[in-house]
Amino acid sequence: MSISGILIYQIAVIFIIIIIGVICYKTNLIDDATNSKLSNILLTLVNPIVIFVSYQRDFSYDLLEGLLISLLLSIITHIVGIIISYTLIRRKRRKIVTIDGSTTKSYVENENVEVERLQSIYSNLGFMGIPLVNSIFGSEGVFYVTASITIFNIFIWTHGVILMSGAENLKFKDIIEKLISPTIFAIIIGLLFFIFQIRVPDVVYEALDYIADLNTPFAMLIAGVTIGKTNIIKLFTKNLRTYYIAFIRLIIIPFVLLLLYIWLPINEMVKIVAIIMASSPTAASGALFAIKFNKNSVYAAEIFTVSTLFCILTIPLIVKIAELLA
Structure with missing residues (x-):
């Protein structure tokens, strides 16, 4: 079966778990309190263990080279995402008004420009990227995902903070504190264990592997x-601009990056992982940033919902195009 075929199957499985999460809510x-606790468990325990386990493998220079290439591709992914979002999402929006059959065009201030740009640039690596890559490539794929997670954290806690609050509120100490997270800690420790070939005992590895298996069901239930918090029927008819932002996040940015990456003479798995990361829906942390910086968090959650639902179709499409062009 092709990678796009496997993706379709795995996304169908993931979508069923998402529906179960909606029903549970x-x-x-x-409830909200339980979901918050599940999110904390996922981000502070399960995700770091998934990452650490992925580094428990025999050292090879090919793997290390692939990891370094993944770091470079992730940097390019975020820079391209920033350029595209700033180009297509402007501070002034065109508004068309029809009065008595007469149509006029004017430009109004886009009060949600920061939210829209953040949601189009940053993808859901932990909640969607890791489960998808893990289902296709296993722990070796997750090994390469760690590069994307590292760069994501660096960008969102520097550029993301500047975007949402302004450079005057950017404090170096705060950035360092945010970067020192369980996920980054797991990447550093895991990488050291990989380089120096330190292996945990089999019984410990098996216990950690059981916890790592919780990643997909936890992430999709969350x-x-x-999604269950929103009125999905009203969401799809109330604000059509959410489709535009989702289109940028799910189609335009991944397609541009696809055209950049597909011709590179690099490891095929590294290439596909980078494309899947670029194709993931908008980051769940976007709504949290909107709350933190007093932006439109409801709108941010709506974009998250729309992009998450539509990624079921768009991710296999992007990967299929990659397969056809390869």
């Missing part, structure tokens, strides 16, 4: 609960 089986 609608039936009060998982996504389902987040």
Whole structure:
């Protein structure tokens, strides 16, 4: 089966878990407090263990080279995303008004420009990227994902903070504190264990592997609960601009990066992982940033919901195009 075919199957599985998450929220089986605790468990325990386990493998220069290439591709991914979002999402929006059959065009201030740019640039690596890559390539794929997670954290806690709050509020101490997270800690420790070939005992590895297996169901249940908070029917008809932002996040940015990456003479797995990372829906942390910096968090959550639902179609499409062009 082709990679795009495997993706379609795995996304169908993931979508079913998301629906279960929606049902759990609608039936009060998982409330906001429970979802918050599940998110904390995922981000501070499960994700770091998934990453650490991916580094428990025999050292090879090919793997190390692939990791370094993944770092470079992730930097390019974020820079391209920033350029495209700033080009297509402007501070002034065109507004068309029809009065008595007469149509006039004017430009109004886009009060949500920061939210829209953040949501189009930053993708959902932990919640969507890791489960998808893990389902296709296993722990070796996750090994390369760690590069994307590292660069994501650096960019979102520098550029993301500048975008949402202004450079005057950017404090170096705060950035360092945010970068020292369980995920980054797991990457550093895991990388050292990989380079120096330090292996945990089999019984410890198996226990960690069991916890790592919780990543996909936890992440998708959390996504389902987040989607369940919105009125999906009203969402799809109320604000059509969410489609535009989702289109940038799911189609334009991944397609441009696809055209850049597909011709590179590099490891095929590294290439596909980078494309999947670039094709993931908007980051769940976008809504959290909107709350933190007093922006439109409801709108941010709506963009997250739309992009998460539509990525079921767009990720396999982007990967299929990559396969056809390869």
